[in-house]
Amino acid sequence: MFLVDWFYGILESLGLWHKDARICFLGLDNAGKTTLLHMLRFGVRTSSLYLHQSLVFWVSSFVLSIFISIMFHLQSLKQSEPTQQPTSDDFSIGSVHFTAFDLGGHQTARRVWKDYYAQLDAVVYVIDAHDKERFAESRRELDSLLSEESLATVPFLILGNKIDLPYSASEEELRASLGLTNFTTGKGKVKMYHSNVRPMEVFMCSIARKMGYGEGFKWLAQYIE
Numbered sequence: 303m304f305l306v307d308w309f310y311g312i313l314e315s316l317g318l319w320h321k322d323a324r325i326c327f328l329g330l331d332n333a334g335k336t337t338l339l340h341m342l343r344f345g346v347r348t349s350s351l352y353l354h355q356s357l358v359f360w361v362s363s364f365v366l367s368i369f370i371s372i373m374f375h376l377q378s379l380k381q382s383e384p385t386q387q388p389t390s391d392d393f394s395i396g397s398v399h400f401t402a403f404d405l406g407g408h409q410t411a412r413r414v415w416k417d418y419y420a421q422l423d424a425v426v427y428v429i430d431a432h433d434k435e436r437f438a439e440s441r442r443e444l445d446s447l448l449s450e451e452s453l454a455t456v457p458f459l460i461l462g463n464k465i466d467l468p469y470s471a472s473e474e475e476l477r478a479s480l481g482l483t484n485f486t487t488g489k490g491k492v493k494m495y496h497s498n499v500r501p502m503e504v505f506m507c508s509i510a511r512k513m514g515y516g517e518g519f520k521w522l523a524q525y526i527e
């Protein structure tokens with residue numbers, strides 16, 4: 303029961319409950335893609351709903367939380383290692399099948415991005431908002447993705463990550479640097495079912511601090527069947 307609640311909690315908070323999605327995480331190396339993948343997979347969510355549960359529930363929750371935390375920290379220890387080979391990762395959360403790709407952002411890895419383009423439901427493009435020197439490089443990669451014919455109708459969630467770091471770019475700065483100022487399609491609920499315009503929006507976040515990306519996923523979820 304706890305596991306069901308926990309799985310439901312994560313998916314519900316991302317707006318992906320009852321969705322079957324194939325989502326590709328892309329971005330330059332060091333942007334935070336692997337960290338995001340681990341947050342989705344091992345992130346622990348607490349809720350006031352749990353407060354009325356029995357002692358047995360609490361004990362089992364506690365043990366499981368410790369286990370999950372240990373798993374998460376073991377994974378975190380590895381996550382500062384750049385992803386050398388492109389890896390795909392399929393996993394289910396609860397009854398929902400969730401497919402994500404974590405592709406290294408290095409030159410060789412970039413060349414294989416296109417192998418994953420077919421039948422994508424969404425692209426999550428992660429940018430290190432603190433690394434302003436690489437905005438131009440990130441913009442070039444994003445532009446080439448946006449001009450891919452096979453991705454023409456695929457929604458793009460653009461995450462400006464690492465806003466916990468001092469002097470990281472503001473949303474306006476990031477939009478301007480990426481040439482997105484007049485090209486995003488609007489936050490909140492924006493119906494685009496019968497339009498040829500691709501849903502695209504920028505959300506600032508700190509994946510490490512579990513801030514901001516949930517709103518981004520909720521926005522994205524409205525465009526996933």
Ligand SMILES: Nc1nc2c(ncn2[C@@H]2O[C@H](COP(=O)(O)OP(=O)(O)OP(=O)(O)O)[C@@H](O)[C@H]2O)c(=O)[nH]1
Nearest residue numbers: 331332333334335336337384385406407508509510
């Ligand atoms: N301060 C801060 N650091 C972060 C955040 N998210 C990720 N990082 C760190 O940024 C570094 C790179 O993160 P990764 O998730 O490995 O980046 P990646 O996009 O998978 O990189 P490649 O595998 O090389 O493509 C790691 O040291 C993370 O701990 C964040 O929100 N804030």
Ligand SMILES: [Mg+2]
Nearest residue numbers: 335336384385
């Ligand atoms: Mg990685």
